[in-house]
Amino acid sequence: MIIDSRENSSLSEEVITCCELAGIDYEKKFIEVGDYTFGDVVIEAKSMADFLASVRNKRIFNQISNMEDNYGKCFVMVYGNISKATEYLNAVKNMNYYQQKQWAEKLRRMVYGAISAIALNTNTTPIWVTSHSEAANIITAMRYNMDKDVDLQKMLPKKVRSDDVRVDILTQITGISLDKANALLEHFGSVYEIAGLEVKDIMVIEGIGKVTASNILDALRSRIEVKY
Numbered sequence: 001m002i003i004d005s006r007e008n009s010s011l012s013e014e015v016i017t018c019c020e021l022a023g024i025d026y027e028k029k030f031i032e033v034g035d036y037t038f039g040d041v042v043i044e045a046k047s048m049a050d051f052l053a054s055v056r057n058k059r060i061f062n063q064i065s066n067m068e069d070n071y072g073k074c075f076v077m078v079y080g081n082i083s084k085a086t087e088y089l090n091a092v093k094n095m096n097y098y099q100q101k102q103w104a105e106k107l108r109r110m111v112y113g114a115i116s117a118i119a120l121n122t123n124t125t126p127i128w129v130t131s132h133s134e135a136a137n138i139i140t141a142m143r144y145n146m147d148k149d150v151d152l153q154k155m156l157p158k159k160v161r162s163d164d165v166r167v168d169i170l171t172q173i174t175g176i177s178l179d180k181a182n183a184l185l186e187h188f189g190s191v192y193e194i195a196g197l198e199v200k201d202i203m204v205i206e207g208i209g210k211v212t213a214s215n216i217l218d219a220l221r222s223r224i225e226v227k228y
């Protein structure tokens with residue numbers, strides 16, 4: 001793991017401690033983009049107060065853009081709670097109690113909005129935890145598990161099988177429930193007939209859109225292994 005040499009926070013100290021305990025190699029050196037990197041992963045870490053400041057001046061979105069230009073897997077790690085980050089309002093002169101409450105609520109909504117905007121509108125994953133210790137443990141765990149092969153299919157619950165093999169085949173395809181599988185078979189008659197259709201033909205079934213219809217044809221027509 002590479003830790004940005006400019007990172008001299010309680011978080012970076014905790015990350016180093018976690019790395020040493022986990023037997024993970026690390027080094028501190030200048031990183032132009034992000035605070036922590038390993039492989040094709042980059043993490044921009046911010047205390048809640050820093051995150052709020054970067055949202056208000058819009059710097060966080062420039063940082064995300066730079067990360068996505070240089071790395072395949074990007075994360076923003078936010079640590080701390082909002083109440084702690086807005087305590088400075090108590091010391092602001094010429095601001096009464098009611099105004100302080102208004103601003104605290106405005107900043108709270110700003111945090112929620114920024115995190116949801118990052119999740120919905122970028123290729124960067126936001127992670128919010130309550131302490132630098134939790135953040136350090138997650139960052140270290142990400143590095144520890146980076147090289148491990150994880151077969152999620154083995155972890156997912158198996159679908160309940162029906163008495164109809166055709167239904168079982170169709171329900172293994174992403175987006176196809178038991179009801180949709182039965183509707184497809186009732187309308188088209190067989191899996192063979194479905195495989196010969198076009199996307200627009202399959203979309204006549206209620207609840208099946210273009211993406212799901214494409215998934216069906218990809219699965220039924222493919223000559224190579226298809227995984228979902």
